[in-house]
Amino acid sequence: MLEIKNLHVKLEDEDKAILKGLTLTVPKGEVHAIMGPNGSGKSTLAYVLAGREGYEITDGDILWNGESIIEMEPDERAAKGVFLAFQYPMEIPGVAGLTFLRTAANAVRKRRDMAELSTPEFLKVVKEKAAKLNIDFEMLKRPVNVGFSGGEKKRSEILQMAMLEPSLCVLDETDSGLDIDALKVVSDGVNALRSPDRAMLVITHYQRLLNHIVPDKVHVLAHGRIQRTGGKELALELETSGYADYTGKAA
Amino acid sequence: MDGTLPGTDGTRRDMTVQMLTTKAEQAILKTFEDNAARLPGGKSVAELRRAAIGAFASRGLPSRRVEEFKYTDLKANLREAFPLVTGGAADADTTHGALGSHFGPEFAANAVSVVDGRGTSSGGHTFLADSKAVSMDWVQAALADESLAASADLLLNTALFTDGAVIDVPAGADVADPVVIVASARDNGLAVLRHIIRVGKGAKVTLVEVERAPIAAGLRQSSAVTQISIADGAEVVHIKVVEAHKGSTHLGHWQVRLGANVSYKPFQLTLGEGLVRNGLNVDFTGQHSTLDFGGASVVHGSGHADSTLVVDHKVPHCTSRELYKTVLDGQARAVFQGKVIVQPGAQKTDGKQMAQALMLSPDAEFDSKPELEIYADDVICGHGSTAAEIDPDLVFYCTSRGIPTAIARGMLIESFIAEAIEKVEHDGLRDALIGIARDSLAA
């Protein structure tokens, strides 16, 4: 279970608070969506969950399976099952996709006391998972994300997620930059990972994605806090009314 | 004040030179006097040597006031000169050791090896110390090349070279295996080599020069000048690996002349904590030729690696590409000087260069100096240079995937340098170079 308690976050070198008392719980087996206007702090929340530098938690806590993770390094969190699919996946020139995937997969397996994958085992798994995501295997021989289209980058994120078998999946605007076919492939990939042992936090600005990845709950983030929580119909409501109700002065 | 200061009369000037000669310069002059009679080559070569040492004596080692050595002050940094090695003592069977473990046995099999300044196995080629080789017209012409009088490090080489490979690739030859020249020498010695290479029309060859001191080696000094003339339509890959440890010095220079429709791909890998200078002069003398240079260095601690290129587009329609990458830690320093000259009439020249440094320490220094001298109007020339630390965003991306920080940083550093090494197309060579660079990064 993910428990975010009264989380206050600001940038390390600026005084401006971004998250101001955000509280949220995602039980295992559930998929929760976070929606909110641009600039409301959705990516900040995602980064703070993954442990990116540059943010300061001034109050509150984040518990994953009952354990506070806010002091942990990103790789330690990953070993504990935390995975962030980036809004803007990074390009790593010179590091082949396969090398990256294998290094990452074996690093987390080692920390989870699982046997590392041998080369043939690894290749078999990657080939299978890549095929399901419509990713050309040859593409994985190229440097990570370099020269990939927006859609290819997002699919590559989901492949990484599938390889690392996380228990907490945070997807930041995975739908942005995807055409309808790619959206379907990516959503199928995410849905395939839904399981009673996994919690998922799906961040999106648009309702569209939630037609494909149907959430158990929808939260609206604005002014640094969750303003409203509802079922999947809340997403549809936001689609018609927009975020106007939430973009004015803080409630 | 230095030795080049004009005096009012000859005597006075000699006195000035005398007074300001450094210990290393004195040792070099003495080494010449001690060895001149025994150095190889006939009368004409002896005359060249005498002229070279004379010019060296009046100029001295280049200080930072010499533009080409602005960032690599040999006068200040070369505290002493070791005695010249002229063969003998070292174990003749050191080729494999000097190549190191990353080059497969196929590289050692036909290697041209030079131990302690003397050729020991020729791999089917000849050595400059052979009286027959040195007296060949094309070799004599190469030795007399006036461009080698341009700077004191080259004069030193002309005065003192004890041997070197003479490689003659006939027109039309397609040499399947790389020709590997391996140089090794004993500690506390100065090894001076001259390699002379001719590649005939339409020939294809890969040349590899390796000079690596084993990790436990003591201090070494070496100078190696390679002259290579490439005829029309030939394709040449030319690789050098230099590894010099703390207190050691290597002064390398390649003097290259390209005919028409030539493809020349030099790549230089420099490693360690020593003082290394890699000079490269390329003259385009025929149209539609291409130079595709790659350089990579991993410089540690107090090390200093200098790559200085002068590319002279004398004719139209030629292309030059230069990519240099360096990784620096401690107080290491790398220098990249890339001069591109486009002579009047050399229209449609296309010259681009990029120099990039990855700074692993705030005390490291990267000096990058592009120089464009363009005397034609219809040309494309460009250059770029960056010096940066490891991108923390990329480290985060890797660590968020469970990769520990140290491994993530290692991967990013390796990928940075590998981007230059990837220019080497030969699989076995590229893998060897990446392996060597990886070892150095881990050191």
Ligand SMILES: Nc1ncnc2c1ncn2[C@@H]1O[C@H](COP(=O)(O)OP(=O)(O)O)[C@@H](O)[C@H]1O
């Ligand atoms: N690293 C950063 N540097 C400067 N401003 C930032 C940074 N991260 C977030 N912000 C600011 O914090 C606010 C929230 O940003 P973000 O979390 O990216 O919002 P969202 O993902 O909801 O669009 C914005 O005003 C943004 O400009």
Ligand SMILES: [Mg+2]
């Ligand atoms: Mg965002």
